[in-house]
Amino acid sequence: MVVLVAQLATAGCVAAADPPARPPLPVASASSVDVLFLTMMVAHTGQTLELTRLGLTRATDPELRRLLAAIEVTETDELATMRGWLRDAGPEAVAAAARHDHSGHSDAVAGLAWLRAAPAGQVDAVLADVLGAHQRTAAGLARAQVTAGTSDRVRELAGRIERSRTAEVALLAKLAAH
Secondary structure, three states: OHHHHHHHHHOOOOOOOOOOOOOOOOOOOOOHHHHHHHHHHHHHHHHHHHHHHHHHHHOOOHHHHHHHHHHHHHHHHHHHHHHHHHHHHOHHHHHHHHHHHOOOOHHHHHHHHHHHHOOHHHHHHHHHHHHHHHHHHHHHHHHHHHHHOOOHHHHHHHHHHHHHHHHHHHHHHHHHHO
């Protein structure tokens, strides 16, 4: 759990708010670490979808556009799964995810602003940089969850996320290089 919380704090996902007034969420097949990961990933995935949707309106490289479309499909599906699992975890988990969804992360907000302001000839490079950094963070969070999580299904999802985001980062770097 310490590793996951450290990753989340480094990623800017742990708010400097008052500690929760309630004990850890009672979840039948998932611990509070699993619920925390799902909550953070729901917010992170929502930000990724904002980046990909904006990128699809601005990117010019056909390979980059295909990657963005694939990311959008994959992460939309993952988002639905994670939200469903949080609903299964109970109202406290859903409320925590909703609070985190609306808390705003300065790195994602800055990345979106940078992408919106990028001159037409620089959009693809800016997008590869912003989205690459964003996906590296997701891979790190997922890697920590694989180690710290207790729910097999959440750990399996985290493993898929880690592999997927790591591959996306490599593809973005390759696209940025040419």
